[in-house]
Amino acid sequence: MRIIVHKARCQGHARCSARAPAVFKLDEAGYILPGDIDVANGEQLLAPDGVRSCPELALEIEDPPAARIVPDAILKPRTGVPEHLTTMEFATDPMEQAKITELLDREAIRDCLYRYCRGIDRADEAALRSAYWPDAHDNHGAYCGSAEGFIRFALGVFxxxxxxxxxxxxxxxxxxxPAEAAVESYFTALQRGPDKDGEMRQMLLSGRYCDLFQRREGEWRIAERTVVYDWLEEQIPAAVLESERFGPRQPIGAPHPDDPVYALGKRRIASRGDAFSASERERRISGDDGL
Amino acid sequence: MATNPVPDHVPPEMVGDFSLFTSPGMSPTANGDPHATVACVHAGPPIFYSPWNTRAGQGTWVITRAADQRRVLQETEIFSSHRSIFASALGEDWPMIPLELDPPDHGVFRSLLNPLLSPQRVTEFEPTIRERAITLIDSIASSGTSCDVMKDFAFPFAVNIFLRFLGLPDHRLDTFVGWAKDLLHGDDVRRPAAARTIVAFIDEMAALRRKEPVDDFMSFIVQAQVEGRGLTDQEVRGIGVLIFVAGLDTVATAIAFDLAYLARNLEDQELLRNEPDRIVLAAEELLRAYPSVQMIRVARQNIDFEGAPIRKGDYVSCATMIANRDPAEFESPNTVDLKREGNRHAAFGYGPHRCLGSHLARREIVIGLEQWLARIPPFRIKEETAPITHGGHVFGIENLILDWA
Known part of the structure; x- marks a missing residue:
């Protein structure tokens, strides 16, 4: 990993060095030393935090063409590593490398789509937010504006x-x-809740999320979303309470943090902060770090 | 309160009714949360004109996004910080140094002062800071199960360290704090009076140290060389006054806001008490959530900035408490998340005028919280008391009675 240092922008906040002192060296007055930084293997986990903490945006991670080394156990049995290549050669070959990157990108985009659903269905603000870039735009049926505004609207509905x-x-x-993707995803949504007059409404909706995804600092999220509607069916909501109708079929899904899915621990699922740092850490360990 | 006429070049639709001075929740409020109150501007446009947004009642443009504030504060050729804000209280015109100098003059003095408060230098103060915290807190702990944090801890802790750094006598702490209060929050009579007193005091200290230098800040300044010459009396005064007013009570305010938050959020209090290693990161988040300063710049030229027709001479406000609640910069900005990473908050400003004392301030806050949590059992805000908070040019908290009975 290589870090580009925009020395002229440094104002001596020293946040980078506070996060990763071995990577970011300061002069006597507390400003970063000039020259780009090649990050040593042992420091690759902390260095990006140092980059992200610069208030002046004076640091930047150069996109790494570095070799990714993937453990044999993961690749050999199921993926088509060509006969004439060792796993190592396969993983460091630029062409194969690009394919792996694309697969990881596709998975990251899928995860993001699912986090949106988790956010809406479980009234989980963190999960919902983690699907959008903070400056994202959402054209969402009756709502059209900033994703932030949509989230606030959703919080009201929750x-x-x-x-x-x-x-x-x-x-x-x-x-x-490499940093943008047009993504079309079909959705089917069952929605029930009071309308603005307090009357219970139930709806089957189907359509497509048409999203512009962007990759920033290695992370994929929605930058622009337009919801296209293809099907709408108003249904008659049941008069009987859920607990009665479901009978022994327990537990019934609940909002964050009461739903049983959250009890699975913070491994993957909890809120976005944990989920992300965990998966990101894993990606780095198996990937960029060359471990 | 009367509203100023809006300048002709400001389109009426860009005028907002928000002000750090006159909006609801900005005057002293029991159990107030002025930081959360100002966050509401993010529901509106990224830049608007506030007709009444300085202590003297002038209008300013208000920049709400962190990214735009970063740009304003970094681009000193367009947005100047030369306002003689202190001297104007005396009807004079001289800059506080280095804050009210623009580059390249700024760099000359900034380079002179940087090493005095560098991260490395601050590490050398650590034992003193820790010892001071322990002494104060142990005395609080042994004398009861309640205290007024401002009076008993935050002020005597932070102001004492600062005075020691400057080489000023500790026993006059209350006097100095009184001057600073009058200067920041006093009326038309007390403000100029306080300003005159502070100038006279700095001049006197400078004369004293010129005669008989010791190992302190003022001796360093009067002996320093820039561009091959010594500093003029006005430069010494400009530096002395700035350091005095900028550093005196800011850390105390930060510590009080932090302890008030922890007193109301017992889970976070327990987290930091059980895992003190988290305090360094947590302190950054608390700096993000509860910063205290509004910075104002003056446009040096006409510029259309993000759709706003800023004209030469217009004031442009970059309030740290607004940038720090920007949803475009911070995920869930109104949630305090003590584990937040990559926290590029604006508490110490952006650009070349970044707070010179930030490294000292951070160490004091972290050590203050560490020692407090290690020595005081779980604490809350004392029943039937209410901390009084206020907005304005510098946000603050006037009293904080904690109880751990």
């Missing part, structure tokens, strides 16, 4: 205790460039 089930199928990912 307070009414709705029942939502969002399912994603048919995900078509087309890369525009």
């Amino acid at each position: 307070k009414t205790g709705p029942r939502n089930i969002h399912q994603i199928t048919n995900i078509l990912i087309e890369f525009i460039n």
Whole structure:
């Protein structure tokens, strides 16, 4: 990993060095030493935190063409490592490397789509936010504006205790460039909750999320979303309470943090902060770090 | 309160009714949360004109996004910090140094002062800081199960360290804090009076140290050389006054806001008490959530900035408490997340005028919290008391009675 130092922008906040002192060396006055930085293997976990903590945006990670080394156990049995290549050669070959990167990107995009559903269905603000870039735009039926505004709108709906089930199928990912992808995903949504007059409404909706995904600092999220509607069916909500109707079929899905899925621990699922740092850490360990 | 006429070049639709001075929740409020109150501007446009947004009641443009504030504060050729804000209280015109100098003059003095407060240098103060914290807290712990954090800990801790750094006598702490209070929050009579007192005091200290230098900040300044010459009396005064007013009570305010947060959020209090290694990161998040300063720049030229027709001479406000709640920069900005990473908050400003004392301030806050949590059992805000908070040019908290009975 290589870090580009925009020395002229450094104002001596020393946040980088506070995070990773071995990577970011300061002069006597507390400003970063000039020259780009080649990060040693042992420091690759902390260095990106140092980069991200610069208030002046004076640091930048150069996109690494570095070799990724993938453990044999993962690759050999199931993927088509060509006979004439060792796993090592396969993993460091630029062509194969690009394929692996694309697969990882596709998975990251899929995860992001699912996090959105988790956010809406479990009234989980962190999961919902983690699907969008902070400056994202959302054209979402009656709502059109900043994703932040949509999230605030959703938070208001969550307070009414709705029942939502969002399912994603048919995900078509087309890369525009290494950092942008046009993504079409079909959704089927069952939605029940009070309308603005307090009357219970139930709806079957189907359509497609048409998303511009962007990759920033290695992470994929939605930058622009347009929801296209293809099907709408108003249903008659059941008059009987859920607990009665479900009978012995327990537990019934609940909002964050009460739903049983959150009890699985912080491994993958909890809130976005944990989920992300965990998966990112794993990606780095198996990937960029060359471990 | 009367509203100033809006300048002709400001389109009426860009005028907002928000002000750090006059909006609801900005005057002293029991159990107030002025930081959360100002966060509401993010529901509006990224830049607007506030007709009443300085102590003197002038209008300013208000920059709400962190990215735009970064740009304003970095681009000193367009946005100047030369305002003689202190001297104007005396009807004079001289800059506080280095804050009110623009580059390249700024760099000359900044380079002179940087090493005095560098991260490395601050490490050398650590034992003194820790010892001071322990002495104060042990005395609080042994004398009861309640205290007024401002009076008993935050001020005597932070101001004492600062005075020691400057080489000023500790026993006059209350006097100095009184001057600073009058200067920041006093009326038309007390403000100029405080300003005159501070100038006279700095001049006197400088004269004393010129005669008989000791190992302190003022002796360093009067003996320093820039560009092959000694500093003029006005430069010494400009530096002395700035350091005095900028550093005196800011850390105390930060510590009080932090302890108030922890007193109201017992889970986070327990987290930091059980895992003190987290305090360094947590302190950054608390700096993000509860910063205290609004910075103002003056446009040196006409510029259309993000759709706003800023004209030469217009004031442009970069309030740290607004940037720090920007949803485009911080995920869930109104949630305090003590584990937040990559926290590029604006508490110490952006650009070449970044707070010179930030490294000292950070160490004091971290050590203050470490020692407090290690020595005081789980604490809350004392029943039937309410901390009084206020907005304005510098946000603050006036009293904080904690209880751990």
